[in-house]
Amino acid sequence: MSGDSLPIAFPLSRFASDACEVTDLYRELRKPLLRYLVCLGLSTDEAQDTVQDAFLSLHRHLASGGSNENIRSWVFRVAHNQARNRQTSYHRRFGEPLEAEIDVMLDRTTPERLVLEKEKFRQLEKAIRQLTESERGCLLLRAEGLRYREISDVLGISTSTVGDTVSRAIKKLAEKCNV
């Protein structure tokens, strides 16, 4: 994937520490954000644009003296909202069958293992399609390493609801995948 550099020119003097922080955050969160957005159903191009927009907003936010608490969930929330505006078929495409290229991506050596993995994914896709939107959202954010508190921040629901939702969703998947 191209565009590993942050497309923002920072004025060096005033926001030097902000710039450093944003650059570090960008390095840390770019891939998880991209993955989250692509799983939400955005194309790679849309996802890249959204990530850049989100970091541009973050820069403005910090430059105008905004708080840098919970900054991870802040970026995810901005990206999440932008994705919602951008993508009308939001959430629609996640869980659709992946193409045959999957065997190249799965670095499994033995063919038996490969067949097993593919079968697992196929079952999982079926299960994912039966999840509710909030269940999918919670699981996707959790997969990117966000804490329940952060997930509640992004999705605008309470932390206890996140806990219940994650638990319920994982159990649904487990039921259908690990037969």
Next chain:
Amino acid sequence: MCDVSDKLVAWLDHELPDEEMSDVERHVRDCIECRKQLTSCQQASGTFDAYCHAVLASKTRRRLQRWAPVASTAVATALAAALFLVLPRPRVQPVISPPSVRTGSPPVVVGTAPPAVKAVHRRHAIQRVQSQSANGPMTEPAIEIAVSAESIFPPGAVPEGVIFTVDVSIAADGSAQQIRLRPQLGGFQRRVTEP
């Protein structure tokens, strides 16, 4: 099903308060049912994470594949352009006419690469030759220079014994008006005429 079951995923995620964490841990050690469920949840969670990675990788790959033909065409074009620039250009061949009966003075034999031959490779001279040779037979040359094949062609490119005669006719202003390069079986002729 025991009530700890609802806390298993939160326990996996380290999202429970400390005392609950140890409670669940203790319970799981004893309860086979919960242990089974825990493994199952762990597996589902792992598969889901792997699937998210696969989705991104798949989309990125497809994007690369879409550009692959364009990229390969660009590479091929660049390669062709580079070859065209690097490789020697095809030489413009001087007009070569079949050997003709000559009545003039015997040719002057030049052993090494003659400067005269190089000079006539200039474009305007050759263009003039081509346009005039189309008009009719060449007038009697003023100068004839015999050039050994080795001095203008790489060794082995021309059969042994072949020499070239360059006929040059001079215009009124002193420039080369007409240049003609004629191959001749020099050695063969000599052998025949000698006895």
